[in-house]
Amino acid sequence: MINRYTVIGQPIAHSLSPVVHQLFGELTQRKIHYTRTEASPETFADTVIDWQKSGARGCNVTAPFKELAVEVSDRLSPNALRAGSVNTIHMHRDGSRVGHNTDGLGLVADIQSNLRRPLEGQRILLLGAGGAARGVMAPLLATKPALLHVANRTASKAELLSSLFEDLGAVSGSGFEELEGWDKFDIVINATTVSMNGGLPPLPEDIISHQSLAYDMTYSTRDTLFMGWCKARGASASNGLGMLVEQAAEAFLIWEGVRPKTRMAFPRLRELIS
Incomplete structure (x- = not known):
């Protein structure tokens, strides 16, 4: 059969x-x-x-x-x-x-197993507060990062999302503009669709470093604008093909x-x- x-x-x-x-x-x-x-x-x-x-x-x-x-x-x-x-x-x-x-499990498996980037003890920035972001919150927090911070254009949505998962670990939320002056993040995950539509989340220039991993949850045959922006600032970058497979x-x-x-x-x- x-x-x-x-x-x-x-x-x-x-x-x-x-x-x-x-x-x-x-x-x-x-x-x-x-x-x-x-x-x-x-x-x-x-x-x-x-x-x-x-x-x-x-x-x-x-x-x-x-x-x-x-x-x-x-x-x-x-x-x-x-x-x-x-x-x-x-x-x-x-x-x-x-x-x-299975979205969050797929994301975690791709980052940790395929890209060989441990998540435990890392500072993670999650961009977006919609369904795509909510679907990966619990599996990300299960890896015990030092911090999972949710940033969104509308700060109240990021704050609400983070509050729903605060029992699982160190999590917080804010608007994009409030990221100015923050310490660099080890991993930045884009759960928005703006870069596929010709735009970029308004991120501070110094939010990432050459040691950071930029991860776009969308999959494409070429780099998204978000990935290109991060690579131009020295970070490594990956799209969501591995997440799709996992x-x-x-x-x-x-x-x-x-x-x-x-x-x-x-x-x-x-x-x-x-």
């Missing part, structure tokens, strides 16, 4: 998820079929339910439906409950749907019971993208 999965989003044609999961199927010798499905906010819930009724085993959920996916799930994993968003739905044989969030591996583990060896997928994936 071939297990069927899909990724649901709007737009969705650009998604690399089918390529990644088909590679995982080959690496683990699992027979799967993975597709893309477009939906709208009005049709999302019915799309998920219809997909399950067709006999499918699960789906991934991408923008802008991760919060709606909470509502269509019957139960939530601890990560999804804490994040308030779902990017992976496991469709059980009893008809129930369990929502998971969070997909966590989803595959939930569905198929085995976690693919992601290092074996990267060479072929980069070749396909280029």
Whole structure:
């Protein structure tokens, strides 16, 4: 039997998820079929339910439906409950749907395992206070950084987000302008979409150093504006391709019971993208 999965989003044609999961199927010798499905906010819930009724085993959920996916799930994993968003739905044989969030686990795995940058004891700056940022807060704090500071254009949103996770570790929040005069951060993670839209978060020039890692959670075939800005100031930089692969591996583990060896997928994936 071939297990069927899909990724649901709007737009969705650009998604690399089918390529990644088909590679995982080959690496683990699992027979799967993975597709893309477009939906709208009005049709999302019915799309998920219809997909399950067709006999499918699960789906991934991408923008802008991760919060709606909470509502269509019957139960939530601890990560999804804490994040308030779902990017992976496991469709059980009893008809129930369990929502998971693997984004933060994927981010942490990419930084620590692939980029070989430890997070424990580090000063981390997280840019943005939306769903993408909230989804990675708990896994980042679980690594015990010296500080996780959330900065956002609207300071009150950053302060609210940080307050929701203050029981997990050293976390704070502010507006971008309040970063002036802060000590340099070891790791700066961009969870906004402004650089993909031709803009940049208004960051102080001295917020990073040549020892810093700049990480853009979006994935692209070329450097984003954020990555370019950080590289020009001596920092190393990475995009979110590794996060995409690692969070997909966590989803595959939930569905198929085995976690693919992601290092074996990267060479072929980069070749396909280029």
